[in-house]
Amino acid sequence: MYESFFGFKDTPFRLSADEKFRYAHNNYKRASAYMAYALEQGEGFVMITGSPGSGKTTLCRDVISEIDSSKIDVINLVTSQLQAEELLRKVALEYGLPAESFNKATLLTSIHKHIADLHSTGKRSIIFLDEAQNLTSNGLEELRLLSNLQEGKHSLLQIVLIGHGELRESVLRPGMEHIQQRLIATCHLEPMTAEQTEGYITHRLGMVGWKTDPSFQQSTYLSDIPGYSGRTKTS
Numbered sequence: 001m002y003e004s005f006f007g008f009k010d011t012p013f014r015l016s017a018d019e020k021f022r023y024a025h026n027n028y029k030r031a032s033a034y035m036a037y038a039l040e041q042g043e044g045f046v047m048i049t050g051s052p053g054s055g056k057t058t059l060c061r062d063v064i065s066e067i068d069s070s071k072i073d074v075i076n077l078v079t080s081q082l083q084a085e086e087l088l089r090k091v092a093l094e095y096g097l098p099a100e101s102f103n104k105a106t107l108l109t110s111i112h113k114h115i116a117d118l119h120s121t122g123k124r125s126i127i128f129l130d131e132a133q134n135l136t137s138n139g140l141e142e143l144r145l146l147s148n149l150q151e152g153k154h155s156l157l158q159i160v161l162i163g164h165g166e167l168r169e170s171v172l173r174p175g176m177e178h179i180q181q182r183l184i185a186t187c188h189l190e191p192m193t194a195e196q197t198e199g200y201i202t203h204r205l206g207m208v209g210w211k212t213d214p215s216f217q218q219s220t221y222l223s224d225i226p227g228y229s230g231r232t233k234t235s
Contacts, residue, residue, distance in 0.1 A: 025196040028055055031187045035063050035160075038185035042124055043155035044147060045182050049168045050189030056162050059189070060128055067126075073118050076128040079135055084142040087135070091127065091146075112149050115156045126158045133163035133170065140170070144179055 024032070031048060038046040050056045064074055075094045082090065088107040092099035097110050115125040127146075129135070135143070149156040161167060168188065171179050192200060 025192060025199065027190050027192070027196075028059060031059055031189055032063065034185045034187040035059070038160075039063070039067075039126070039158070041158075041184050043158055044184035045143075045179065046158070046160040047167065047171060047183060047186040048160070048162045048189065049165055049187075051191065052164065054189040054191060056189055057130055060130065060160065060162050064128065071122070072124045072126060073115075074126050074128065076130065078130045079132055079139075081134050081136060082139055083136055084138040087139045087142055088146075108145070111146065112156070115149065116151055119151050119154065119156050124158070125156060126160065128160045128162065130162045132161040133165075133167040135161075135167075135170075137170075137176075140176070140179055144182060147182055 035046065035048070038044075048056055048059065060076070064076060067074055075091070077090060077094060079087070085104045085107065088104060088111065089099050089102070092102065092107050092111055092114075095111065095114050097114060099107055099110065102110060118125055129143075143159055146157055147155070147159050161171070165188075168186070170176070171183070
């Protein structure tokens with residue numbers, strides 16, 4: 001009923017990330033610029049962190065959608081509490097390699113050969129790992145070894161880590177210097193301001209057909225923000 005009342009052609013707010021609905025506020029643009037710079041470098045680690053719902057997954061899906069697949073091969077994985085060999089197996093399977101019965105050494109060799117073959121055709125390889133705060137310490141170490149793979153002077157693989165604040169704490173803690181040395185860019189997505197929140201809501205509503213009729217009081221947008229007590233109408 002409310003869809004027809006507001007003139008919606010689609011659902012404006014979903015739990016799943018959808019890059020078509022991205023709202024490019026200042027924090028989002030800054031993170032996107034960091035990503036663009038880092039991917040141009042073509043090596044090492046990129047780390048994007050933020051609280052749940054801050055737009056990390058949407059940002060990465062947005063970036064991936066703009067990548068030229070004729071020049072860059074991308075796999076996008078959601079991680080869990082995987083040990084090193086399990087993580088390697090997941091990467092290998094995503095590459096379409098027959099990895100079910102491979103041991104760790106064979107997995108590494110197989111992955112290395114695959115991305116080296118891609119490099120020989122002029123393609124770079126990037127792995128996006130979402131929910132990377134779930135990675136174990138030995139899983140992170142295995143990723144570091146993968147990021148070290150080279151063909152001559154050229155790095156074969158770049159890795160993008162996306163996760164909650166715990167990921168940043170894990171990577172920057174003492175004892176993880178081997179990862180820190182390979183970080184080429186990091187960015188933390190800050191929560192939206194009150195003004196950005198209002199802009200985000202109206203952007204999403206406009207994407208599905210809302211024409212500002214009926215209009216909303218400003219308090220409707222900001223009533224859950226601590227300290228807000230305004231009652232001014234937007235129109």
